Amino acid sequence: MRFQKSILIVILVFSFCFQLKAQENISLKQALQTAKTNNPVLKAERFNVKMAESYIVTAKLRPNLILSHETLQVAESSDFAPQTSWHSNQNREMLWELSKPLQIAGQRKNKIAVANHNYSFEEKVYGETERNLFFEVANKWLEVWEAQKQLQIIESAKSNIDSLLFTNQVRYRNQVITQTDLFRTELLAKQYNIQHKTARQEVENHQKEFGFLLGMERGVKIDITDAFLWQLSENLESLLMQALENRSDMQATKSLMEVSESNVKLQKSLAYPEPEVGIIYNAQHSVPHLGISFSLDLPFFNRNQGEIQKSHQLREQAEQNLTALQQQIQTEVSIAFANYKLQQQNIADYEQLLEQSQTILNNVKHAYLRGGTTIIDFLEAQTSWLETQQEYFETVHSFRQSYVQLFYATGLINQLAL
Numbered sequence: 001m002r003f004q005k006s007i008l009i010v011i012l013v014f015s016f017c018f019q020l021k022a023q024e025n026i027s028l029k030q031a032l033q034t035a036k037t038n039n040p041v042l043k044a045e046r047f048n049v050k051m052a053e054s055y056i057v058t059a060k061l062r063p064n065l066i067l068s069h070e071t072l073q074v075a076e077s078s079d080f081a082p083q084t085s086w087h088s089n090q091n092r093e094m095l096w097e098l099s100k101p102l103q104i105a106g107q108r109k110n111k112i113a114v115a116n117h118n119y120s121f122e123e124k125v126y127g128e129t130e131r132n133l134f135f136e137v138a139n140k141w142l143e144v145w146e147a148q149k150q151l152q153i154i155e156s157a158k159s160n161i162d163s164l165l166f167t168n169q170v171r172y173r174n175q176v177i178t179q180t181d182l183f184r185t186e187l188l189a190k191q192y193n194i195q196h197k198t199a200r201q202e203v204e205n206h207q208k209e210f211g212f213l214l215g216m217e218r219g220v221k222i223d224i225t226d227a228f229l230w231q232l233s234e235n236l237e238s239l240l241m242q243a244l245e246n247r248s249d250m251q252a253t254k255s256l257m258e259v260s261e262s263n264v265k266l267q268k269s270l271a272y273p274e275p276e277v278g279i280i281y282n283a284q285h286s287v288p289h290l291g292i293s294f295s296l297d298l299p300f301f302n303r304n305q306g307e308i309q310k311s312h313q314l315r316e317q318a319e320q321n322l323t324a325l326q327q328q329i330q331t332e333v334s335i336a337f338a339n340y341k342l343q344q345q346n347i348a349d350y351e352q353l354l355e356q357s358q359t360i361l362n363n364v365k366h367a368y369l370r371g372g373t374t375i376i377d378f379l380e381a382q383t384s385w386l387e388t389q390q391e392y393f394e395t396v397h398s399f400r401q402s403y404v405q406l407f408y409a410t411g412l413i414n415q416l417a418l
Contacts (some may be wrong), residue, residue: 021173025223026140031214032417035132035137038215045129052115053120059115062108063101067280070095081285089286097293099278110266117259124252127414132250134417135408137213139401143224144206146397151199153389156164157382158192164378165189181375186377192395230416232406236337239410243333247411250329253322260315271304275295329409336402336409343399350392357388 038044072093074080081090154273165185172182207219214220233239244250275296282289364381367373407413 015190025221027223027226029416031137031141031210031220032134033221034214035133035392035406036417039133039213042133045126049119049122049126056112056115057316058117059108063103063342066099066101066276068097068099068161080085091282091285092366093285094283095157096281097278099276099293099295101274101276103274105272107266107269110262110269114259114266117255121252121255121259121260124248124255127248128252130417131153131408131411131414133213134413135382137406138404138408138413139208140206140210140213141222142397142400142404144203144210145224145400147199147203147206148224149393150390151196151203153386154192154196154199157386158189158196161185161189161192161382165267177375184375184379198272223385226338228400230407232373232403232412236334239337239406240330242412243410244326244413247329248414250325252413253318253325257315257318257322260311260318264308264311264315267304267307271299271308273299332409333406336406339402340406343395343402347399351397353388357385361385365369397402
């Protein structure tokens, strides 16, 4: 009994520790790493890589031996050998043939090359799927971050107004202020209460969506203090070079060119006929015979012309895709870099406005409580402070979005999950 209690205590301790760990706020880097492991869509995409690996196994297999058999029976009894019946081997001819197709002109080698290049291509495509997923996860992380920040701002404004409401209720009972001043304070308090409930629901919704991307069945809280300012070059040309080298879609397109090039060689080699050689054992009327066989398609009509032509077109298409993608990457990186620099400047401009709005609110509140100004001035200052706070964090959100967009455009976002 004592042993069972000890086991139960250990289980409860581990369960409690696991719950504490599950409730930890998650940073953006941790979110990317978790999505890389647990995202359900990404798990399904991994099977494409495994299937491509199985094609390599198939390409390496050699053709099976072919065993064929023929039996010919003398049909008319008048033609039977003297003093024999129909089941006598003297009235029957049997043929056994064991043959094997031969792959010539490098057919097997070219099949293996195509399978290897296709496997490499599927790995790059999987990397591109990861890149797109990481971008989605990062944006959803930022949505949760902004929603939590907006909730904090509303809570701060609500707390400030609730405090003022309590003060004004006392002041109204003491006939220091008018009923209109009290009603105005109550009106703003009710508005903030509605905004607070809406903001809290918005946070929960974004957390559930974020949890799905991370492969979890519950909402996930984020580390709101995570600044995630990773090292990034401030030189546009350097970023363009990194994008052309690191982006997974560029690597996939280059890999597809290798697939198409090896496919051209394969289709040309398949234009050659596949000979078949074998050994024959033939028993004719109980007299055994041994021999060899050889068969060969005569390529008068079918020389794989269509597939060869198609392989050339696929190669040209891959080359065109590479050229188009290079231009697309240059455009995306240039736009992302310009937005990043713009939002960086906007952050600097808004920091001064943030300080001014806080100073104005503090001064007006102090003056109002001392009777030096009207409640209208205070409510205007409070509303202006809230709007400035919200606009500031929207600007921070836009700046961080542009930062993530630049990592996505350059292909560096995949490295953040390592």
